[in-house]
Amino acid sequence: CVEAYCIYSTDIFESGTIAQMMGHFHTLLEAVVANPEQRVLQLPLMKSSELHQILVEWNNTKTDYPRDKCIHQLFEEQVEKTPDAVAVVFEQQSLTYSQLNTKANQLAHYLQNLGVKPETLVGICVERSVEMVVGLLSILKAGGAYVPLDPNDPSERLAYMLADARVSVLVTQESLIASLPENQAQVVCLEPDGEIINSLSQENLKTGVKSENLAYVMYTSGSTGQPKGVSIIHQGVVRLVKETDYVEFTPAQVFLQLAPFSFDASTFEIWGSLLNGSQLVVMPPVTPSVAAIGETIEKNQVTTLWLTAALFQLMVDEQLERLKSVTQLLAGGDVLSPSHVEKVVSDLPNCQLINGYGPTENTTFSCCYQVKKLTQQSSVPIGSTISNTQVYILDANLEPVPIGVAGELHIGGDGLARGYLNRPELTAEKFISNPFENKSKLYKTGDLARYLPDGNIEFIGRIDHQVKVRGYRIETGEIEATLNQHPQVKETVVLAREDNPGDKRLVAYIASKDNSLNISELRQLVQQKLPAYMMPSAFVALESLPLTPNGKIDRKALPAPEAKLEGNFILPRDPVERQLAQIWSEVLNIYPIGVQDNFFDLGGHSLIAVRLMSQIDKQFGKNLPLATIFKGQTIEQLATILRESTDSISWSPLVPIQPNGNKRPFFLVPGGGGNVVYYSFLARYLSPDQPFYALQAIGLDGKSEPYTRVEDIAANNIQEMQSVQPQGPYLLGGHSFGGQVVFEMAQQLQKQGQEIALLAIIDTTPPEPENNLSDLGWNDATWMNYIGRFLGYLFGKELNLSYEILERLTPEDQFNYLYEQLQQINFFPPGAGINQLSGLVKVFKANSMCSYFPQEIYPTQITLFRSIEDYPEKVMEKEVLESLGENSNLNLPDYGWSSFSSRPAEIYEVPGNHISIVAEPHVKVFAQKLMACIEKAQVRVDGYSPDKI
Incomplete structure (x- = not known):
């Protein structure tokens, strides 16, 4: 007798799993002893009872449904039952079952007169509308099968599908005629042909069509570079929506038709509703926002709803309150987020949440999992087979794998497609003979899955390079084949990456022939040939693709894409741009973002755009169409659109340059101009999880008057700062004139009993009893010249300012002259009014002429950042330079700050001069030293470094 023991980690394995594994091992050993000459691969792991459970018990799903009926025949039976019930609702339109039947019959007679009969493929290219539903139903009534064509697909793709399907008749709308590719089909245009159609018979048609005839051909992504048509018969659809067990189909249900009708979820939405007497609510044709x-x-009290996994998460995050009427919520198309599942289960107790799984090749759904309670699992199972469906998890030899062991999912039953249109070899490869049932087929899904002990199935991933992104099944080979058409592309590979949980994106990696690849050309190529959902979110150019030791592309070694920011990085310049930048950073998970960075180049895609528009609606109260992102692909462009539709945007001195992160925020006061725009350079180099706020000057909006006392500026800044952080310790900094302001802020905070963890003075000399600039007697031309040259130098641009020209101009023309020069360096956002320049000049003057001298010594240490180069002479007026020359403190290591503090200053020398230390290229060194001081201060007051948790 041999005894065996298994030692295992209880954190990883459940006792039942180990017991099952030991049982399999015991069965294997028995087989080895009984058949010592047998090949190991042919030895069993499962006992006959487990095999019977997997093959027979869990596949016993047959029900008595009308398998011999067609879709339109069942609809006509429903019309007899509930002729006056509402069948379809679209915006302000509605049709009863009787009215829908009449309209569909008339169009069906028209199609039949054009030669439509059983197995005739009829293209339909229409917007989501009542006409869409009428068109689909009429094609079936005429005996034909519909080929749905999304009008938003590229013309080249539509042309391929029309030719591949040999479409003889094409139903469309007048508004779409001009955008359709050339084709050989007879075109039925619903509007101009409407008079003839409406004169035809309203009676049901006789066609001789049977349940094994084609109902539709739906095109999905193909690995060869062209889409492939999946041929679905009537029986498959009927099995999906009649006498089944995964949802309730009753006349009381209200379905939302949300999916594109070229996507197989629409099969469930449309025919699940219309073959059961329910009401179908059709969303408008534009891509809708979650709001x-x-x-x-909410308006239509929808009860049955299908959402892709990504849209499900968005709706749960942002619209959960509006889902209270929903009693059946199906989600799928990708892995569901357990936390969002838990939220629905806990907050919507009257809603049955269902995780739906199934390929187009098996008519929409194959497995479903009804979530009954909060899931404690790391993933949500895809459940068990629905009625009249069989599922087998097999190894490479088509042998069943034991419970808990991964294998390829194979699907059979009445939902199975006939195959791929005009692709016999691919059909034979994917639709194989069923080894467990004679005269039937199985579809090889390419999905890895395993049985759980309770009979539910857990989805694991893909065997091949097919992926699901935002509910769409995509052959990455089709994208690769398209990219390879570009003459500069040597080789390419496309992956679906999920670098951020819940945000799966397509990424294209390209090796070019001569390193002269233009990414915008590649994006344009994909846009011309493939639908929008197949557009990679990021393009990564590499010298060569990494290889494994055996010479294959090493997909695991491909780097995560980095957000590509424009070289001309420009920080937001007004409240609209700042609020937009914050929203973009949140939805794209990127910081910082410049106002001229492109949404799509940063990895944006349609679902992120939906979230973006939802946040804009919340922030600005403007419900912009999703298509706005194509007109405003940068923050700058989008801000212009918003300004045109927004009367007033709130203006605040507190600017959240980077509000995210779990560290103490750092507050920074700008120099004499009071504008925080030039902190764009610093923002790029601070830690991405370091909250960073700037305090711009009152008066910059050109409407309010600037403060004239440092004490008042400091008091106002404290009030604004404490709206974000009510209590200390505080991390404070100030550059140039802002150094004196922040010193006064520290003094006032000390009197409040607050602690200052860091007081960073950035190249600022201490206050003096008299301000040497207050009595200069400068005229407006001198001020304009000084301000313009200062700002130009700060941004690394030399303005074509002329003092002589300024002196000859009127005050109004001086403003216009300087405004035009500053626009050339993108200092103001497009369309910014002259009042913004007026505010800037007023603030600059007021700050330059402030007199300030503290009354008390600062009780703790000052951290001084000192530039190592002299003031730039070409920027400063001679009076300023003379004033600086008279300041002996500039020769002291600490500029003389020791006279104002009880402790010696901590001094850091930084490359650059007074202005350039906060500009490229020196700002990177400054940011590193500043960040080190911030982290040291946090450790001192909090006892740990937040980024080390």
Whole structure:
């Protein structure tokens, strides 16, 4: 007798799993003893009872459904039952079952007169509308099968599908005629042909079509570079929506038709509703925002809803309150987030949440999992087979794998497609003979899965390079084939990456022939040939693709894409741009973002755009169409659109340059101009999880008057700062004139009993009893010249300012002259009014002429950042230079700050001069030293470094 023991980690394995594994091992040993000459691969792991459970018990799903009926025949039976019930609702339109039947019959007679009969493929290219539903139903009534064509697809792709399907008749709308590719089909245009159609018979048609005839051909992504048509018969659709067990189909249900009708979820939405007497609510044709979806659900009291996994997460995050009417919520198309599942289960107790799984090749759904309680699992199972469906998890030899062991998912049953249109070899490869049931087929999904002990199935991933992104099944080979058409592309590989949880994106890696690749050309190529959902979110150019030792592309070694920011990085310049930048950073998970960075180049895609528009609606109260992102692909462009539709945007001195992160925020006061725009350079180099706020000057908006006392500026800054951080310790900094302001802020905070963890003085000399600039007697031309040259130098641009020209101009023309020069360095956002320049000049003058001298010694240490180069002579007026020359403190290591503090200053020398230390290229060194001081201060007051947790 041999005894065996298994030692295992209880953190990883459950006792039942180990017991099962030991049982399999015991069965294997018995087989070895009984058949010592047998090949190991042919030895069993499972006992006959487990095999019977997997093959028979868990696949016993047959129900008595109308398998011999067609879709349109069942609809006509429903019309007899509930002729006056509302069948379809679209915006302000609605049709009863009787009215829908009449319209569909008339169009069906027209199609039949054009030669449509069983197995005839009829293209339909229409917007989501009542006409879409009428068109689909009429094609089936005429005996034909519909080929849905998304009008938003590229013309080249539509042309391929029309030719591949040999479409003989094409139903469309007048508004789409001009955008359709050339084709050989007879075109039925619903509007101009409407008079003839409406004169035809309203009676049901006789066609001789049977349940094994084609109902539709739906095109999905193909690995060869062209889409492939999946041929679905009537029986497959009927099995999906009649006498089934995964949802309730009753006349009381209200379905939302949200999916594109070229996507197989629409099969469930449309025919699940219309073959069961339910009401179908059709969303408008434009890509809706989550707010619009939520509003439609709430307004129409939708009860049955299908959402892709990504849209499910968005709706749960932002529109959960509006889902209270939903009693059946199906989600799928990708892995569901357990935390969002838990949220629905806990907050919507009257809603049955269902995780739906199934390929187009098996008519929409194959497995479903009804979530009954909060899941404690790391993933949500895809459940068990639905009615009249069989599932087998097999190894490479088509042998069943034991419970808990991963294998390829194979699907059979009445939902199985006939195959791929005009692709016999691919059909034979993917639709194989069923080894467990004679005269039937199995579809090889390419999905890895395993049985759980309770009979539910857990999805693990893909065997091949097919992926699911935002609910769409995509062959990455089709994208690769398209990219390879570019003459400069040597080789390419496309992956679906999920570098941020819940945000799966397509990434294209390209090796070019001569390193002269233009990414915008590649984006344009994909846009011309593939639908929008197949556009990679990021393009990564590499010298060569990494290889494994055996010479294959090493996909695991491909780097995560980095957000590509424009070289001309420009920080937000007004409240609209700042609020937008904050929203973009949140939805794209990137910081910092410049106002001229492109949304799509940063990895944006359609679902992120939906979230973006939702946040804009919340922030600005403007419900912009999703298509706005194509007109405003940068913050600068989008801000212009918003300004045109926004009367007033709130203006605040507190600017959240980077508000995210778990560290103490750092507050920074700008120099004499009071504008925080030049902190764009510093923002790029501070830690991305370091909250960073700037305090711009009152009066910059050109409407309010600037303060004239440092004490007042400091008091106002404290009030604004404490709206974010009510209590200390505080991390404070100030550059140039801002150094004196922040010193006064520290003094006032000390009197409040607050602690200052860091007081960073950035190249500022201590206050003096008399301000040497207050009595200069400068005229407006001198001020304009000084301000212009200062700002130009700060941004590394030399303005074509002329003092002689300024002196000859009127005050109004001086403003216009300087405004035009500053626009050339993108200092102001497009369309900014002259009042912004007026505010800047007023603030500059007021700050330059402030007199300030503290009354008390600062009780703790000052941290001084000192530039190592002299003031730039070409920027400063001679009076300023003379004033600086008279300041003996500039020769002291600490500029003389020891006279104002009880402790010696901590001094850091930084390359650059007074202005250039906060500009490229020196700002990187300054940011590193500043960040080190911030982290040291946090450790001192909090006892740990937040980024080390």
